[in-house]
Amino acid sequence: MLVRELAEFDFAVLAIAGGPTPVLRWELPPNARVAWIPVWEGGDPSLTLEPGLAWTDVRRRARRTTDEEIERRFVPPFRRILRALRDPAEDAGSACHALWRFGRSYHWKTAWLSRPAWRAFADDQAAAAEESDERFMPSVADLTTGMQWLYNLLLPLAAPLPRAGLVHATIASSAVLPGIVAAHEHGTPLVVTDHGVSIRERYLAVSATEMSAYGKRLLIAVGALLSRLAYTHAACVAPVANYNRRWEERYGATPERTRTIYNGVDPNLFVPRPKPESTAGRPTVVAAARVMPVKDVETMIEAAAVARREIPDVRFLVYGATDVDLAYTERCRALVASLGLEDTFVFAGFHARPAELYAEGDISILSSISEGFPYTVLESMACGRPVAATDVGGVREALEGAGIVVPPRDPEALGQAVVRLLREDDLRLALGRRGREEVLARFRTARSVEHYRSLYEELMPA
């Protein structure tokens, strides 16, 4: 969206891809070109990241990358990065820059798969574990996997850097590495947008896995390092909600370098519409949510039971995939059955036209226990449908005065909010109008784009 709307800027998009052979899903506007960085691909990055590099140059780089050169030029910055995984005071930015410079003249994969690099890593990790807790002592398998993770996560350092007036990273993860290098190499300003908070999401994703304590700690440490690099190097950290700032400041962002830029929706696409015939005669609550634990659909179901006590013909329509977490979906279905809500609570599945789904209800609902700055709230507001929502993430920032926020995991409060919005027509209509006005005033796509335009112009050298 940003690339298309900011047509006066040229974009060199460095796309971090998971698979080895990515497929572009969108048509590129003429002001953009894409270079892929397939971080989980096992091939030679000299070939995948630099397709224009002559074969003779690749060979020359490989020949030059001897163990002695690796010891001299690769291992010292690599060791600094390893130390930075434990010690936030270590200057990892210049170490990343040194590694990137190494990759410009030497063969990246040869160095990473070399004996000196492996020994440096194995010795460092074993020694660090000896000084720490036996719980974090890696097994040989942990070491093998750990070094491979580092290789993958730092792979953007092997990519050539397009000369740019500004680098914009859209997540504080590996994607930020080209920005760190550009800052050191050319003094290029860096903007970091975090839609969620990547380190917090890393904690949540990694903590719940079955991997070893060492593996978890290493992955989290890498995530923390990348977040620190992003927030400390950024000329501007641009979270999508003020709520994100707590974590960002904890990892190095400062208030004076942080500027919240809210997401926006298209108010010409999401417009108030009358209810269709299918739901016209019945009080209807709509949710756009995939059925998964973080959306706390169980609380929504219990809130539906609360609402039905007072409004017997109320209906909840939940639009969203039901196959994300099948066990959880089954639990939710069982809860619906046990509360006798089969006619009240409907899992309606995927909706092909999101701009129309809000019109099916009188209001919408969000029961999540964790959110960033959810689009579903903005879309509902744009459609003139007030929202009964849990007070999580940036929801309150969007919804203040345009809906009712209640504490999370409180079905009684959420159910009562639904009842109030459905029963009090004046309130519902007023909040609906207010929501639409708020979107027009603060949460339009065009406004969001305009903020980025101003930021780019402000930071970019003339």
Next chain:
Amino acid sequence: MSRPATLDELAAEVVERIGRPIDLDAIAATIETLGVRETDARETFGAADVFDLARRVAPLADALAPEEERDAPPPPVVRAALGSARFLRLYGRGIFFALPMIVQVVTIALLRLGTRIHISDAQATAVMTGSILSFLVTGGFVQAIGRLGSVYVGRGNHVLARRLAYRILGLGMLAAAALGALVLALEQGVPLLPGHGTEVAAAYLVILSGLWLSLAVLYMLQQRVLVLVSVGVWVGTFAWLLEGPRAGVYQAQWGGAGAGSAFSGLAGLLVTWRLARRLPAERRQEPLPSARQLAVEVRPYFAYGVLYFAIVFLDRIVGWTKAAPHGYVLFFRGPYELGLDWALLTLLLTVALLDYTITAFADALGPTQRRFAARDLHLHNRAFQYFYLRQLVLLGVLAVLSAAGMYFGGLWLRDAAGSFQEVRDFFADSTTYHVFLWGALGYGLLVWGLLNAVFFFFVSRPAYALRPLAWALLAGVVAGAAASRTGPYWQSVVGLAAGGFVFAAGTTAYAIRLLDEIDFYYYASY
């Protein structure tokens, strides 16, 4: 589902979700997903914020969390490496998996024998020349199919595996056709083979190349039963053409090989088509990496494939080029070929060990790596050195048993079935015995080298096999030429033994080095 209202409840929920927390921020992040906000941290729990609340929860969570399970400590290394029941199970599986290859080898030997019974040495020269050239020209492509195609089979992308395998197959066929055309063109200037031998050799070259390449696709797909069936189609069609329509030997062999390759080629297409249907639509559109990238990746394996067959056939070429009659470049010698075919059968027991070794090694790697702590890398590596030593001892025992069994089995057959003309012919010439003994030694040494190569390929170090193979080829040619030019022609078989020795010795030196640092080499195979 209600929100936790006390620190104990909070700690219990945190532990339920993430087990023992890695650090305070792991607790803070989890607390937030439990619906605890900054305002709750302050008002319900009396903490300054969520991070402060995490600090308070941490000791409670630590007390509640169960101890993390670690893999059991390593057992005594020698005992771990010598589990006889495990060996028998895996070796038995190795024999089963090696069966298609062994059947293939025996079939080649039998077909050669059958061919010789019906045709002259001059004609056999053409057949063998075509056969040898087919192995040489396809060896690299067969390796390429196995190496590159298996990557996509492993990733479950049978669309790309099929596309890649059949492109390489096509390239292999082009190379075979080009070599055939070259041989025919050369024949115009220099008389290479007797009679119409060059045309016959060119036909064998192309037809057999198709068979080797299409069988390689089935190997790539690990469809060993289909390999067996393909060999059955090949042999069955040959026999039927010979006995039914009374086709000539050449035509019967071409028809058999053609039918075998058509069957295996179609079977490969069918299998990949069936497996590819499971692939999600978006993955079907994935493109292959660039040709340059693929070429770089496969280059050493391609060279290995070519060199391997070069060393297998070098002694024949050296021997047959000595004093070829009628001014031809080379001439087939029956007793020599019989000796080598006899020696080839000694591979029956030893080759199965290779499959067992790779399976046992792969199976042992993960658990062994998990059991040794990073501080004990040297013990970890020693475990694999013991494993290797055991494989060597096993190979030695099997090679001796196999060679002795084949030799004395042959002598028994000669005495017990001497009334059959074919058996009498087989053992009629003393050259056959000499060649068998040297050949068995050479093949045994080659398998030793191949056993080492199993480890090299597993950790993506093909150069460790390639360099000794190149030296072995040189040593084989020099020794074979010296022996055959200073004595009878059959002494070229010394070249096979010398090449085998250099290959075994060179790869063993690399294997010792590699296993001494297997922790590094395994990582570096990434």
